[in-house]
Amino acid sequence: MDIATTPTNPEGNPELADAARTPHQPPVILREYYRPFGWLLPEVKLDFDLGITRTRVRAELTVQRNARADRADVIRLNGDGLKPVSVTVDGAATDWSMDGADLMVPLHGDSHLIVVETEIDPAANTQLMGLYASNGMLCTQCEAEGFRRITFFADRPDVLSTYTVRMAGEKAAFPILLCNGNRVAEGDNADGTHWAEWHDPWPKPSYLFALVAGDLVANSKPFTTVSGREVECNVWVRAEDLARTDHAVESLHRSMKWDEDVFGREYDLDLYNIVAVSDFNMGAMENKGLNVFNTKYVLADPDTATDGDFDAVEGVIAHEYFHNWSGNRVTCRDWFQLSLKEGFTVLRDQLFSQDMRGEAVKRIEDVRILRAAQFPEDAGPLAHPIRPDSYREISNFYTATVYNKGAEVIRMMRSMVGVERFRAGTDLYFDRHDGEAATCEDFVRAIEDGAGIDLAQFRRWYAQAGTPRVTVREAVAGDSLVLTLKQHVPATPGQPDKQPMPIPLRVAVHSRLGALGAEQLIVLAQAEQSFTLPLAGPDPVVSINRGFTAPVVIDRALVRDDLVFLAAQDDDPSARSEALQELAVSHLVGTASGELSAGERGAGEAAIIGAFAASLADGALDDAMRGELMLLPSETYLFEVMATGERKADPGAIHTAREGLKAAIGTALADALQALHTRAAAVALDDPAGRGARKIKTIALSLIAAANPARAATLAAQQYDAADNMTDRQGALMVLTGLDCREREERLASFYQRYKGNDLVIDKWFTLQALSLHPDVIAHVRKLAEHPDFTMKNPNRVRSLHMAFAGNPKGFHAADGEGYRMVADVILALDPINPQTAARFVPSLGRWRRIEPGRAALMKAELERIMAAGNLSRDTFEQVSRSLDG
Incomplete structure (x- = not known):
């Protein structure tokens, strides 16, 4: 990543960024050493002669000296695994050389035409980075x-360029040829090949380039923009998958309309293409006009996709479409600014999904993801700000911090200025920086100027890692309540001391006698600050961080009765869920x-059962919200809460406690849960209430299973057999996989036989078993790794089994360390094949410092074993070394 340079290295050679590195120590890239590239490349012409095992690429690069950069008489063209077939400058051979993987070409004038030919x-x-083959497709x-x-x-x-691309290949093998932008010409050749030429009029960086060639069919439906232009919208898939693409097309159209209405952004090409690919490291990619998607986020029908899958397809399609402006038309100056496009676009897709499916439940879901993925990152050895200062491998910064916390930071700005002023700020941002490579600072300045707010102190959110903790004290003074808040950001690697940050919090002061207080926004900007709030009546109880306004941990000593009150009475759904x-x-x-003590445990258990009973009986709740109120905190989040101060987390004790509480709830509310399951089972698939009913049905089943496994096995088998949709079928099988019973084996076999050959659904089959609570889950995963349908070469399949297992606290944290050994073995086996995917397993082992001593030693030993193996990729080396050193 040659965006970070030293003053003596203006062309950005990462080989020189750390002269002392060894083969096992990739260079450290520093944000402070950014320099503009010495050359502009305004026009790029590419000619591809396509083949699965041999593709020839001819690149014509128009280069001009960059007046804003230090003078350079050599241009560095990055390569990775390439050898030039020929290199010319202005039509003549040139004295080029190689510096590591990069091509060095001397240039002495102010403008030139470089032509480079390569074969790959x-x-x-x-x-799966660059141009690769996937099931006969390129x-x-x-x-x-x-x-x-x-x-x-x-x-x-x-480096932004306009691209003209010509593609040619055998028509029988590659009947469809796609690239960025608009198709401007195509034709057939006498030898059975054909060609297509594409032009993208909008300047873009090279990371947004895309090409697809294969035997594909399209679900096509035009969209008319707000200005009356007709855009051809296509979702390209293999013929056998076409029937499962209607939801994707509809999601795209809803996204296009929403972005016009809410952010004023109109699409800017004549074509919008989406292609589904089965071998893909990521969820999807926003390449200009040609989005390449993991099939997981395109294909959906009720028989093969859950309600959650439908939501994911809609959300990811929206996310990639929204990137057309927040990422493509305005892109990143350097990779340290990654949250500029990703944090902003995550917020945009969250707001879209709220409008499509309801704000309350969606917000609670987003907070759950933040706590499960980002809070642990902030508290561990890999903690980093949303705009990091250094990295060794940029792929490792595609993190929950950059994406999810980045979205929360921008959401806070929106909360502080309001929707209309925030829109004024984003309009100004797009107007100022259209066609540019911008920075996070550019975005913040646009919000300042457009919304009329001073965000000088707020910028600390971009620079400081760690999750702030806010301590709450309350005191009644006459007819007011004085709320004293104190903030603290824990030390993180490289940042021992933190400065106070502005923390916006929506608060209300209710009365236990039933009066609900009015909501207001306060901003905690100092290390400690007091706020005077009006009382709604006697016996006040404070509802704080309503709507989860800020990504913080609230530390307060509320008595149990106050929490029960808020869980039952608070008028803010998010705050109600938070209280429970x-x-x-x-x-x-x-x-x-x-x-x-035993007495305290009994009282706490009774209070929680009472809160669950209240949710079951509350006729004002819909089932979707009822389901949120009946979800216990995850073991991962409990791990983070338990590992505070000097106390270490004990995964075994956490698991036992959580399963014990589930059993207590299932026993005490057995009749109510049975009645709920029966009621929900009667709701038809196409009933508007069906979505919530399907959700609550499986939650009830899981609670019943904890208390009465035999009863749950019967109910789950009945639910599975009666299911007319994947949500019910998967929910039943999820419960059965955790039970040691005949029904488990029968339904697993039935599921496999029903969906054999459907890769996405067989991924579910692997995942359900890897995540199960079955006592023999480790043995099951080892056996599944030998299954004929398992392969380490497909990222979806690896994630479906091994990544799922790494997220299974019961199996992964087995006291004998077998779960740790299995994950370490996966990392070592996968790293030579797909380093990017391998590196994503490392954080699961990197939490060792926060765990009880016995397991901590076992986890650390596996990290040391990985490091000792040598020849690690940059991706994996960085994650392992930081996990050991941090």
């Missing part, structure tokens, strides 16, 4: 550094740590 073997590209993935695996180029996001979660967390962590 897409079939041999197991990294496709690309260029973010972040994949384009340099196709041809030599200034492969950095601040807080009630459960305090009980479960206290139980797991042994800090509660």
Whole structure:
């Protein structure tokens, strides 16, 4: 990643960024050393002669000296695994050379035409970066550094070019030829080949380049923009998958309309193409006008996709479409600014999904993801700000911090200024920086100027890692309540001392006698600050961080009765859910740590059962919200809460406590849960209430299973057999996989036989078993790794089994360390094949410092074993070394 340079290295050679590195120590890239590239590349022409095992690429690069950069008489064109077949400058041979993987071409004038020819073997590209083969199809993935695996180029996001691309290949093998932009010409040749020429009029960086060639069919439906232009919209898939693409097309149209209405952004090409690919490292990629998607986020019908899958398809399609402006028309100056496009676009897709499916439940879901993925990242050795200062491998910064916390930071700005002023700020941002490579600072300044707010102190959110903790004290003074808040950001690697940050919090002061207080927004900007709030009546109880306004941990000493009140009475759905979660967390962590007496445990259990009973009986709730109120905090989140201060987390104790509480709820509410399951089972698939009913049905089943496994096995088998949709079928099988019973084996076999050959559904079959609570889950996963349908070469399949297992606290944290050994073995086996996917397993082992000593030693030993193996990729080396050193 040659965007970080030293002053003596203006062309950005990463080989020189750390002169002391060894083969096992990739260079450290620093944000402070950014320099503009020495050359502009305004026009790029590419000519592809396509083949699965041999593709020839001819690149014509128009280069001009960059007046804003230090003078350079050599241009560095990045390469990775390439050898030039020929290199010319202005039509003549030149004295080029290689510096590591990069091509060095001397240039002495102010403008030149460089022509480079290369040959690549897409079939041999197991990294799935650059141009690679997937089931007879050719496709690309260029973010972040994949384009340099196709041809030599200034492969950095601040080099913007307009592209003209000609593609040619055998028509029988590649009947469909797709690229960025608009198709301007096509034709057939006498030798059985054909060609197509594409032009993208909008300047873009190389990471947004895309090419697809294969035997595909399209679900096509035009969209008319707000200005009356007709856009051809196509979702390209294999013929056998076409019937499962209607939801994707409809999601795209809803996204296009929403972005016009809410952010004023109109689409800007004549074509919008989406292609589904089965071998893909990511979820999807926003390449200009040609989005390449993992099939998981395109294909959906009720028989093969759950309600959650439908939501994911809609959300990811929206996310990639929204990138057309927040990422493509305005892109990143360098990779340190990744949250500029990703954090902003995550917020945009969250707001879209709220409008499509309801704000309350969607917000609670987003917070759950934040707590499960980002809070642990903030508290561990891999903690980093949303705009990091350094990295060794940029692929490792595609993190929950950059994406999810980045979205929360921008959401806070929106909360502080309001929807209309925020829109004024984003309009100004797009107007100022259209066609440019911008920075996070550019975005913040646009919000300042457009919304009329001073965000000088707020910028600390971009620079400081860690999840702030807000301590709450309350005191009644006459007819007011004085709320005193104190903030603290824990030390993180490289950042021992933190400065106060503005923390917007929506609050209300209710009365236990039933009066609900009015909501207001306060901003905690100092280390400690007091706020005077009006009382709604006697016996006040504070509802704080309503709507989860800020990504913080609230530390307060509420009595159990206050939490029960908020869980039952609060008028903010998010705050109501938070109160119930807080009630459960305090009980479960206290139980797991042994800090509660038997009497306290009994009282806590009774309070939680009472809260669940209230949710079951509340006729004002729809089932979707009822389901949220009946979800216990995850073991991962409990782990984070338990591992505070000097206390270490004990995964075994956490699991025992949580399963014990589930059993208690299932026993105490057995009749009510049975009645709920029966009621929900009667709701038809196409009933508007069906979605919530399907959700609550499986939640009830899981609680029944904890208390009465035999009864649950019967109910789950009945649900499975009667299911007319994947949500019910998968929910029943999820419960059965955790039980040691005859029904488990029968339904697993039935599921496999029903969907054999459907890769996405067989991924579910692997995942359900890897995540199960079955006592023999480790043995099951080892056996599944030998299954004929398992392969380490397909990222979806690896994630479906091994990544799922790494997220299974019961199996992964087995006391003998077998789960840790299995994951370490996967990392070592996968790293030579697909380093990017391998590196994503490392954080599961990197939490060792926060765990009890026995398991901590076992986890650390596996990290040391991985490091000792040597020859690690940059991706995996960085993750392992930081996990050991941090």
